[in-house]
Amino acid sequence: MERRQVGTSGLRVSALGLGTMTWGRDTDEVDAGDVLRTFLDAGGDLVDTAASYADGDAERILGGLLAGTVEREDVVIVTKAGVRQGAQGARRDASRGGLLGELDASLRRLGTDHVDLFLVACPDPVTPLEETVSALRLAVTSGRARYVGLSNHPAWASARAATLLADDGVGLAALELEYSLLQRGLEREIAPAAAALGLGVLAWSPLGRGVLTGKYRRSVPATSRAASDHLAGFVAQYLEDAACAAVVEAVATAADGLGRAPLEVALAWLLDRPAVAAAVVGARTPAQLKGTLGALDLVLPQEVRGALDDVSAIEVGYPERW
Known part of the structure; x- marks a missing residue:
């Protein structure tokens, strides 16, 4: 698997990353281990997790695997913080x-x-960005993190954080945001900012929360996220949008013409976007993961890429375009 540089930093990661949002909830330790070993055997190394995933159980499962058959140096660990559970819910x-x-x-x-x-x-509307950045600086200088970045932040905050960290040599390395043929919002300001500041983009939900696989075109499979009590709302917004349905059909048509799976077409489109260092896929089983690996050798013909660009294009107006 291709390894890519994250922006202009010294961090290098596999083109596909393995997401762990379902670990500890929909994916147990045995299945997680199988998926991780399949991923590593395919040449992957980027594993994306978070303190909030399954109340920390995703990290515990990964830690257990690192203490067993998986070597720590074989894995590039990304974790996130900033969402805390309390008596009043998440904050x-x-x-x-x-x-x-x-x-x-x-x-x-x-x-x-x-x-x-x-x-x-994610952004915190109460804490000053300068304080947040000071925590990132200390995470690096104390040795707890090799690189730091932001997830789901707007361009202005990303640029401000990068500026604050630039003078002392710590630097901001990466931005992690949702990005797919169904969600191209970061192209308005994030992508240009990342290019100007030398930041790498990690794309989460590169398959449009699973919708770009085409499995929801006719019905909702009983074992899918859209049928899950805790993830149905996560998928619903793309299932209920007519514009998204048109994109899904275009991807399916392209896949039929190329003799490939829709998810391969969707991932190949994303991996060729200039801002993307890696696409983080949330495979729950080795079979699902193997399905995504097919995208790595797919080069989309220019006419197919152009058609997908057109059908999924976002509206860009003032002040991005003047």
């Missing part, structure tokens, strides 16, 4: 104490003294 907390406390807890669950990339999961 955003990107304070210095909150982020560093969660990072320390993540390291204990993972059974390692550092993560390769530490991300702030």
Whole structure:
């Protein structure tokens, strides 16, 4: 599997990353181990997790695998903090104490003294960005993280954080955002900002929350995320959008013409986007993971790429276009 540089940093990761959002909830330890070993055998190394996934169980499962048959140096660990569970439900907390406390807890669950990339999961409307950045700086200077970045933040915050971290040599390495043929919003401002600042983009839900696989074209499979009590809402917005349905049909048509699976076409389109360092796929089984690997050798013909660009194009207006 191709390894790519994350922006202009020294961090290199596999073109496909393995997401662990379902670990500890829909994916048990045995299946997680099978998926991880399949991923590593295919040449992958980027494993994406978070303190909030299954209340920390995703990290515990990964830590257990690292303590067993998987070598720590074979895995590039990305984890995220900034969403805390409390009596009133989930709340955003990107304070210095909150982020560093969660990072320390993540390291204990993972059974390692550092993560390769530490991300702030989402913007915190209360904590000043300068305080959030100070936690990222300390994560690196204390050795708990090799690189740092932001997830789901707007371009202005990403640019400000990169500026604050530039002078002391820590630097901002990566931005992680949703990106697929069904969600191209980052192309408005994030992608140009990332290119200008030398930041790499990690794309989550590159298959449009599973919708771009085409499995929902006729019905909702009983074992799918859309049929799950806790993930149905996550998928619903793309199932109920007529514009998304048109994109899914275009991907399916292209796949038929190329003799490939729709998910291969969707991933191949994304992996060729200039901003993308890696696409993080949330395979729950080895079979699902193997299906995504087919995208790695697929080069889309220009006419197919152009058709997909057109059908999924986002509206760009003032002030991005003037």
